[in-house]
Amino acid sequence: MTEQLKLKLNDSKATRWGALVIVAFTMMAAYYVNDVVAPLKTMLETDLAWSSTDFGFFTGGYSFLNVFFLMLIWGGLILDRFGIRFTGKLATILMVGGTALEYYAMTGLAGADATLFGVNEIFGYKTGVFVAFAGYSIFGVGAEVAGITVSKIIAKWFRGKELATAMGVQVALARIGSQAGYAVAIPMARALGLPSPVLLGLILLVGGLIAFFIFSVMDKKLDKQMEEAAIAAGTEGEEEKFSFKDVKNILVNPGFWLIALLCVLFYSCVFPFQKFASELMIIKYGINENVAGTFAGLPALGALILTPVFGGFIDKRGKSASIMILGAAMLIGVHFIYAIPAIDYWLVAIALMIILGIAFSLVPSAMWPAVAKIFPVSQLGTAYALIFFIQNIGLWGIPTLIGKVLDVYCIVGQKADGTNMYDYTIPMCIFTGIACLSLVVAFLLKRADKKYGYQLEEPNIQE
Numbered sequence: 001m002t003e004q005l006k007l008k009l010n011d012s013k014a015t016r017w018g019a020l021v022i023v024a025f026t027m028m029a030a031y032y033v034n035d036v037v038a039p040l041k042t043m044l045e046t047d048l049a050w051s052s053t054d055f056g057f058f059t060g061g062y063s064f065l066n067v068f069f070l071m072l073i074w075g076g077l078i079l080d081r082f083g084i085r086f087t088g089k090l091a092t093i094l095m096v097g098g099t100a101l102e103y104y105a106m107t108g109l110a111g112a113d114a115t116l117f118g119v120n121e122i123f124g125y126k127t128g129v130f131v132a133f134a135g136y137s138i139f140g141v142g143a144e145v146a147g148i149t150v151s152k153i154i155a156k157w158f159r160g161k162e163l164a165t166a167m168g169v170q171v172a173l174a175r176i177g178s179q180a181g182y183a184v185a186i187p188m189a190r191a192l193g194l195p196s197p198v199l200l201g202l203i204l205l206v207g208g209l210i211a212f213f214i215f216s217v218m219d220k221k222l223d224k225q226m227e228e229a230a231i232a233a234g235t236e237g238e239e240e241k242f243s244f245k246d247v248k249n250i251l252v253n254p255g256f257w258l259i260a261l262l263c264v265l266f267y268s269c270v271f272p273f274q275k276f277a278s279e280l281m282i283i284k285y286g287i288n289e290n291v292a293g294t295f296a297g298l299p300a301l302g303a304l305i306l307t308p309v310f311g312g313f314i315d316k317r318g319k320s321a322s323i324m325i326l327g328a329a330m331l332i333g334v335h336f337i338y339a340i341p342a343i344d345y346w347l348v349a350i351a352l353m354i355i356l357g358i359a360f361s362l363v364p365s366a367m368w369p370a371v372a373k374i375f376p377v378s379q380l381g382t383a384y385a386l387i388f389f390i391q392n393i394g395l396w397g398i399p400t401l402i403g404k405v406l407d408v409y410c411i412v413g414q415k416a417d418g419t420n421m422y423d424y425t426i427p428m429c430i431f432t433g434i435a436c437l438s439l440v441v442a443f444l445l446k447r448a449d450k451k452y453g454y455q456l457e458e459p460n461i462q463e
């Protein structure tokens with residue numbers, strides 16, 4: 001009995017939140033690197049001769065290996081088989097390697113004539129563009145696998161405790177990384193050279209790798225304590241182990257498909273939109289290029305404050321399904337107003353970014369803990385991986401499509417420095433259409449919650 005009452009590492013509030021901050025730092029570095037190139041779109045055109053198609057191709061690279069080589073699926077299976085410590089370290093090493101390659105592409109292979117092994121074009125793309133794409137693809141595998149690993153870490157350390165708050169805080173800290181990436185990219189690139197923001201990301205990721213090693217020591221200790229507690233309680237060996245049958249069980253669950261669909265539709269309207277938003281701010285709303293990235297990153301900043309607040313609300317009051325509906329509805333309004341050519345006042349652009357930030361806080365703070373409610377811990381790695389996999393189809397397809405659409409249908413002139421001027425009406429209509437679909441799916445999810453009893457509207461905290 002005394003053994004049973006022995007406190008584990010995650011029973012101490014300070015220790016479990018300390019562990020969260022450590023792994024969240026790794027994710028913060030990942031999100032910085034993920035977003036730091038986006039505001040440089042115009043500079044990439046002037047300095048490295050990239051087109052919008054090249055930029056869209058590079059941006060979609062984040063998800064290319066995850067989608068076409070099923071890397072996320074393998075990652076999820078590795079996570080459920082080999083555990084969070086091994087998978088987290090592997091994922092962070094991939095991020096470091098991918099970012100180093102991206103940096104090399106922007107320095108050693110800069111410009112239209114750069115050659116690698118004597119070739120200056122690979123699959124029809126400039127060598128520098130292709131190698132940057134390859135690096136970003138490897139980084140994308142690491143970032144996504146790290147993402148599912150961290151979700152599983154939080155589910156393990158915070159189950160029955162402040163689960164949604166913890167997930168919210170982790171997402172919020174990741175958003176600091178995004179916002180920093182958006183804010184520093186242009187000023188830093190102008191001051192220290194185009195690739196310098198990527199180099200900073202590489203350094204941060206090395207710090208993230210060290211952080212993950214530190215977390216691993218704590219997690220090993222927790223596992224030992226959990227084992228001892230299970231022995232004392234006589235429940236040793238009773239914990240559910242992952243099996244391939246679980247994949248089938250996940251796939252036949254309607255809740256899985258609705259969350260996955262909502263995830264791909266919702267996130268396709270946010271992350272890919274943000275990648276092009278700096279240019280939209282500059283061209284349509286006349287915002288100064290030094291601050292355009294900061295405004296494009298505003299949703300991340302808003303989410304930084306609001307995601308833990310909404311997470312706390314969901315922990316105490318529930319209402320996850322309704323919150324997802326609200327977030328999706330707000331997204332439609334934002335993209336629709338951006339699409340209207342006559343509304344081009346800069347303050348409107350900023351207000352819309354703030355509203356997008358609120359929607360961007362509502363949905364993730366409800367969606368990710370909802371997955372942990374629908375599936376047991378043993379299936380969580382695979383469930384998150386499958387959802388992220390489907391989400392990555394959008395994260396690959398949408399920027400690739402928008403880049404092409406911009407080059408083919410939206411060029412309306414050229415600036416003095418020779419870069420193109422784009423009319424963003426068609427891309428914004430595409431984003432509005434996707435947002436409408438996300439609202440329909442959010443309603444279906446609420447209906448399924450009632451029918452199948454996922455308890456998404458119930459609070460998380462067990463008093």
Ligand SMILES: NCCCC[C@H](N)C(=O)NCC(=O)O
Pocket residue numbers: 031034144147171174267271364388391
């Ligand atoms: N620009 C970061 C892409 C992260 C994608 C990741 N699969 C994800 O959805 N993370 C949760 C989040 O809300 O950021």
